[in-house]
Amino acid sequence: AVDISTFMKQTGYTTLDQGFVNTSSTKSAITYIDGANGILRYRGYPIEELASKSSFLEVAYLLIYGQLPTESEYQDFTDRIRHHTLLHEDLKRFFTALPPHAHPMSVLSSAVNALSTYYEDSLDVHNPEMVEQSTIRLLAKIPVIAAYAHKKSIGQAFLYPDNSLDFVDNFLKLNFGNLAEPYEANPVLSKALERLLILHADHEQNASTSTVRLVGSTEANMYSSISAGISALNGPLHGGANEAVLKMLAQIQESGEGVDRFVERVKNKEDGVRLMGFGHRVYKSYDPRAKLVKESADEVLAALGVNDPLLELATQLEQVALNDDYFKERSLYPNVDFYTGIIYKAMGFPTRMFTVLFAIGRLPGWLAHWREANGDAKTKIGRPQQLYTGEAERHYPEDRGFQ
Numbered sequence: 001a002v003d004i005s006t007f008m009k010q011t012g013y014t015t016l017d018q019g020f021v022n023t024s025s026t027k028s029a030i031t032y033i034d035g036a037n038g039i040l041r042y043r044g045y046p047i048e049e050l051a052s053k054s055s056f057l058e059v060a061y062l063l064i065y066g067q068l069p070t071e072s073e074y075q076d077f078t079d080r081i082r083h084h085t086l087l088h089e090d091l092k093r094f095f096t097a098l099p100p101h102a103h104p105m106s107v108l109s110s111a112v113n114a115l116s117t118y119y120e121d122s123l124d125v126h127n128p129e130m131v132e133q134s135t136i137r138l139l140a141k142i143p144v145i146a147a148y149a150h151k152k153s154i155g156q157a158f159l160y161p162d163n164s165l166d167f168v169d170n171f172l173k174l175n176f177g178n179l180a181e182p183y184e185a186n187p188v189l190s191k192a193l194e195r196l197l198i199l200h201a202d203h204e205q206n207a208s209t210s211t212v213r214l215v216g217s218t219e220a221n222m223y224s225s226i227s228a229g230i231s232a233l234n235g236p237l238h239g240g241a242n243e244a245v246l247k248m249l250a251q252i253q254e255s256g257e258g259v260d261r262f263v264e265r266v267k268n269k270e271d272g273v274r275l276m277g278f279g280h281r282v283y284k285s286y287d288p289r290a291k292l293v294k295e296s297a298d299e300v301l302a303a304l305g306v307n308d309p310l311l312e313l314a315t316q317l318e319q320v321a322l323n324d325d326y327f328k329e330r331s332l333y334p335n336v337d338f339y340t341g342i343i344y345k346a347m348g349f350p351t352r353m354f355t356v357l358f359a360i361g362r363l364p365g366w367l368a369h370w371r372e373a374n375g376d377a378k379t380k381i382g383r384p385q386q387l388y389t390g391e392a393e394r395h396y397p398e399d400r401g402f403q
């Protein structure tokens with residue numbers, strides 16, 4: 001077998017694959033996807049089994065270290081994360097420097113990058129102990145930063161983490177607790193959030209993970225690499241889709257245009273409008289995560305006694321789209337984010353927090369990929385080629401007429 005890049009170099013050819021539709025940028029042993037058959041496995045374990053039996057931190061351990069933890073490994077891992085939940089008090093002042101209307105995703109990416117200024121001791125990417133230290137710090141502190149971004153956006157005081165609680169309940173308390181009253185966890189919400197975080201935990205070489213790997217390939221530190229991943233996730237074609245879905249549903253409801261008319265506009269590509277939460281680069285059948293999210297949406301809304309007309313609207317949109325030739329011919333099905341926003345809304349999160357929740361879920365995947373790309377299987381610095389389409393050589397005029 002001839003290595004394709006060596007062959008291409010020798011023959012003077014280059015490949016053009018805009019959007020990396022059919023180019024593997026790396027080998028990876030973390031996540032397996034079969035897009036034609038709707039299969040997703042983390043380290044070999046089917047997503048359905050992990051979503052029903054595991055916890056988010058156990059899945060994080062699995063993704064990062066490659067195996068399910070033993071009881072003592074799990075205890076040690078969760079203890080270390082608990083130990084690092086506090087933020088430096090000075091970093092809290094960072095939040096007050098940003099405007100009250102700041103989008104929580106921008107706050108999150110900025111604050112995560114700022115973490116590197118507090119932990120210069122752990123920036124050495126060649127030292128495995130420091131890589132481990134940064135991994136734990138990021139898992140511990142990002143949920144706290146995320147909750148503070150939320151509290152800031154609603155003008156409430158930041159709470160200290162409550163390390164007597166598990167990861168998910170601690171996060172919910174940081175978001176929904178206040179200084180005046182005791183906080184009571186709702187097990188239905190905790191279970192649903194745990195499941196959503198697991199479903200988002202990795203998805204191989206998506207845009208944000210590829211960004212983390214690319215930035216990491218320059219040997220930039222983990223905080224900066226993860227901050228770059230958060231920024232990539234923010235776009236509405238990627239993680240920002242969960243926020244965009246809810247805005248789309250609200251707009252259909254408020255305008256009263258009806259599902260059929262909206263779908264017509266999508267099919268006619270009027271003003272570039274898309275059915276947000278539908279379609280996927282890899283899945284050309286039903287996204288296995290979307291099925292599980294829909295189950296959770298039904299469970300959460302039933303348990304809370306919420307009758308959200310947006311759920312009904314989303315279900316109608318799904319039915320219309322699944323039976324329509326435009327969507328069938330293009331293999332467009334609901335993706336993971338079609339129903340997540342409805343659950344986050346029922347939990348009490350503002351729309352602008354939805355992509356932040358995705359980022360917390362995706363964090364273990366980003367960390368696992370950063371470590372894989374910088375570990376034993378260290379890859380070269382990422383440096384794509386281009387096909388130049390600009391001007392041929394030209395020369396600066398002797399007389400520009402105005403200089």
Ligand code: ACO
Nearest residue numbers: 236237238239241266274275276277278279280281330335
């Ligand atoms: N609504 C309407 N039409 C769509 C949609 C959609 N959501 N998605 C794709 N199409 C159409 C395109 O217009 C195109 O049609 P054409 O051949 O007539 O031009 C065809 O389907 C192929 O679309 P591409 O954009 O080439 O597909 P690609 O693989 O590049 O894009 C993407 C995938 C970005 C996810 C796309 O389906 C999309 O924009 N979806 C909506 C946004 C979304 O939900 N993003 C979240 C993805 S999951 C995640 O990141 C967690």
